[in-house]
Amino acid sequence: MIEVQGVSKRFGEVQVITDITATFQKGLVNQIIGKSGSGKSVLAKCIVGLYKPDEGRVLYDGRSFHELQLEEKRVIRQEIGMLFQSSALFDSMSVLDNVMFPLKMFARMSMAEMTDRARSCLERVNIVDKDKLFPSELSGGMQKRVGIARAIAMNPKYLFCDEPNSGLDPQTSILIDELILELTQEFNTTTIVITHDMNSVMGTGQNILFLHDGRNWWHGSREELLMSENQELNDFIFASDLMRQARKHMGN
Amino acid sequence: MDILFHIGRYFQLLGQVFSRPERLSLYAKRTVEEVDLLGVKSLGIVALLSVFMGAVITIQTASNIDAAWIPRYVVGFTARQSVILEFSPTIISLILAGKVGSSIAAEIGTMRVKEQIDALDIMGVNSAGYLILPKIIAAMLINPFLIVISMFLSIFGGWVVCVATGVVSPNEYISGLQWDFDPFTVTYALIKTVVFAFAITSVAAYHGYFTQGGALEVGRSSTTAVVFSSIVILIANYMLTQILLV
Numbered sequence: 001m002i003e004v005q006g007v008s009k010r011f012g013e014v015q016v017i018t019d020i021t022a023t024f025q026k027g028l029v030n031q032i033i034g035k036s037g038s039g040k041s042v043l044a045k046c047i048v049g050l051y052k053p054d055e056g057r058v059l060y061d062g063r064s065f066h067e068l069q070l071e072e073k074r075v076i077r078q079e080i081g082m083l084f085q086s087s088a089l090f091d092s093m094s095v096l097d098n099v100m101f102p103l104k105m106f107a108r109m110s111m112a113e114m115t116d117r118a119r120s121c122l123e124r125v126n127i128v129d130k131d132k133l134f135p136s137e138l139s140g141g142m143q144k145r146v147g148i149a150r151a152i153a154m155n156p157k158y159l160f161c162d163e164p165n166s167g168l169d170p171q172t173s174i175l176i177d178e179l180i181l182e183l184t185q186e187f188n189t190t191t192i193v194i195t196h197d198m199n200s201v202m203g204t205g206q207n208i209l210f211l212h213d214g215r216n217w218w219h220g221s222r223e224e225l226l227m228s229e230n231q232e233l234n235d236f237i238f239a240s241d242l243m244r245q246a247r248k249h250m251g252n
Numbered sequence: 253m254d255i256l257f258h259i260g261r262y263f264q265l266l267g268q269v270f271s272r273p274e275r276l277s278l279y280a281k282r283t284v285e286e287v288d289l290l291g292v293k294s295l296g297i298v299a300l301l302s303v304f305m306g307a308v309i310t311i312q313t314a315s316n317i318d319a320a321w322i323p324r325y326v327v328g329f330t331a332r333q334s335v336i337l338e339f340s341p342t343i344i345s346l347i348l349a350g351k352v353g354s355s356i357a358a359e360i361g362t363m364r365v366k367e368q369i370d371a372l373d374i375m376g377v378n379s380a381g382y383l384i385l386p387k388i389i390a391a392m393l394i395n396p397f398l399i400v401i402s403m404f405l406s407i408f409g410g411w412v413v414c415v416a417t418g419v420v421s422p423n424e425y426i427s428g429l430q431w432d433f434d435p436f437t438v439t440y441a442l443i444k445t446v447v448f449a450f451a452i453t454s455v456a457a458y459h460g461y462f463t464q465g466g467a468l469e470v471g472r473s474s475t476t477a478v479v480f481s482s483i484v485i486l487i488a489n490y491m492l493t494q495i496l497l498v
Contacts, residue, residue, distance in 0.1 A: 048374050077376030088367040102375050105274050160374075 001026050002158060002190050007046055007056035009039075016042045017214040019056070026190045029181055029204045033195055034211035035236060040194045041162065043211065047192065048080060048160055049073060060158065078106050081151030081189075083180075085163040087143040089135040089150070095122070096131035099149045106154065121149040125179060141172035145179070152183060159184065159191040165200055173197065177204045196236075198243055201225070210236070262458050268380035269388070269454075282386035283393075290352050290387065290453075291394025295401070297351060298344055302402040305343065306409030309334050314419040327420045328428020331410045333437070340402040341441040342489050345448035348395070349481040353456035356387055357477035360460030361470040369461070384457040391449035399445045403438075440496050447492060448485050455481040 002024040009017050017039040024030040032040050045051040047058050049065055058065045060076050068076070089098050099118040103109060109117065122128065125145040135143055144164060151159060161180055165173035181204045184191040195201065201208060201222065208225055210218040212232045220228070226247065228234065238244045273279045313330045360383055363369050372379035407429060414425045459477035463469050 050370055050373060074376040077374055080374055080376075082371065082374045084367045084371060086367050088371040090368055090371075091362075091366075104278060105375065105377055 001061055002047065002192065003059040004043070004047060005057050005059065007043065007053040007058065009042055009046055009051060009053050015214060017046070017211070020211070020214075020216045021056075022209045022216060022219060024190055024192050025207055027184065027188045028206040029184050029191045029193055030207040030209070031193045031195055031201055031205040032209045032211060033201055033205075033236070034217075035196065038211040039214035040196075040211055042214075044160060044162060044192065044194050048082060049077065078102075078154060079157040080160065081154065081156030081158070082160040083144065083147045083151050083162065083164055085166050087135070087140075087147040089143055089146055091135055094132050094134055095127065095138070095146050098135070098146060099153050102150065102154050118149070118153060121153050122146070124152070124183075125149045140167050141169075141176065144168065144172075144176050148176075148179060148183070152187065155187065156189055159187075159189040161191070161193040161195075163195055163197075164193060165195065165197045170199065173199060174203060180204065198237060198240065201237075202246075212236075258458075261462070262454075265380055265384075265458055265461060266454065268378060269384045269457075271378055271381055273381055273385070274377060279382070279386055282382070283389050286386045286390030287394045290356075290391050291398060294348060294351060294398060297347065298398050298402050299405055301344065301347060302340065302405035303409035303412070305339055306331060306335060306406030307413040309339065309406070310410035310413045310425070311417070311419055324420050324424040325428035325431060328410070328425040329431050330428075331425075332407060332429045332433075335403055335406040335410075336437045336441050340399050340406060341444040341448065342485065344399060344402045345395070345445065345452065345485055346482055348398075349448075349452045349456075349485060350478050352391065353452045353477050353481045354474040356453060356456040357460035357463075357474040358470055360384070360457055361463035361473045364461065364463045365466055365470060380461060384454070384461070387457060388450060388453045391453045392446050395449035396442050396445050399441060400438075403441070440492075443496065444489065444492050447488050451484040451488055452481045455484055 004020055004022045004024075007017060007020045008015070020043060032043060034040050042051065046053045049058075052066055057067065060079075063072075063076065065073065065076060090101065093101065096115070096118055099121050100114050103114040103117060107114065107117075119131070122131070125148050127142060127145050127149065130138065130142065135146070138146065159180070164176050164180060168176065177200050180191060180193060183189065193200070193204075205222045205225075208218075208220060208222060209216060210230075210233050212218075218225075218228060218230050218233045225233070225237065238247060310327060310331045313334075314324075314327045317324075317326060360369075363383070369379045369383070372382060411422060411425055414420050414422045456477040459473045459480065463473040
């Protein structure tokens, strides 16, 4: 479980997020949603430790991340898997080497064991026979899958996905969402997905935090989301005609 | 104040770079790869520049010595001293600042804007150490070899000019090369080279590591890296000369 307690962050004169408190449950796909510029990514970067919050704290199963020593932080970081919006695969490494990288860095395994582990992670995300290819030779969807394989290579306790569907076609987006949901249940991870894709929210969101103007505007389940009377939340969710139709249908 | 901010951040980065590596064997492997990338792959340009540099120094020295009382072997002596003391260590390092420095800044800057450095940090890898330390060590190891090769090739270039044009006879040139040789000049040149190698890689890596934005900013970091590493080389050159030769 990850708890965010009163986290605020400002860059110069700009207050990006203000006093955010939320709990992200273990074994669930927790989603942070909101418009572009609402502070989703900054909150995520505060949670994973790329930014230090100006106020507040982030607890990983009770361990206050930003108050830990560097070595203790590294231990938590090895328990984190992250899928980036751009996949962030290392261009100079093959697919297999990308997935093996965290193992080579931290795992006490023989080369054969590492290769087996990396291959099994790739198989888990349905990437086969692409070991020797380089990231530039893969499609966007495949890059995301390899990113997920790398994220799960160390059996993470916490899985972060930053806009996993951006730049993907609807079908591939659904596959990626389903994969994230399956892995969350399989490994019992605390998963946090940052998204503004409503298909993803409706498909896999189990515990949803809506940010507006850098504040925790709404927090609840997918079912509660559809029935919410919160004006800003409704403006965000029902911005598309498709969602308005869906709500109409549900109302009927 | 801006410059003080950069100097402070540069030394903070160096602190991270020289902190304990997670897996020494991976760092060693990366250092070997960097020796190839930064050193061996620069050999062609270094060789080409050195031969022509030596040739030009020889012709210019010969054409500027008009007085009959100055012996012709002075051309060889001047060429040797110029090459060993200044041209090979400093000019070749400036060229390497352009070639290697821009490539380091562009490589690390691209990794930054493509979130690959964030990925390393989140995994718990000391990204600064993993990316920069092998480059610094590789350059400090391989650049002295490049500079020694450059010295030989420059002097060879001068000899070729003597043979080809007769501006000075090859025998006079060779006796000039041997005249009043002080081995400390080579030591001085190699000390400079190692310091310059550190400056090129660390300054370029600094600019790449703190790149923000996209492709345009990567290009800008690359250019700034070359400018600043060249300035650092020139300042270090003056200081080392003052300390070691005066």
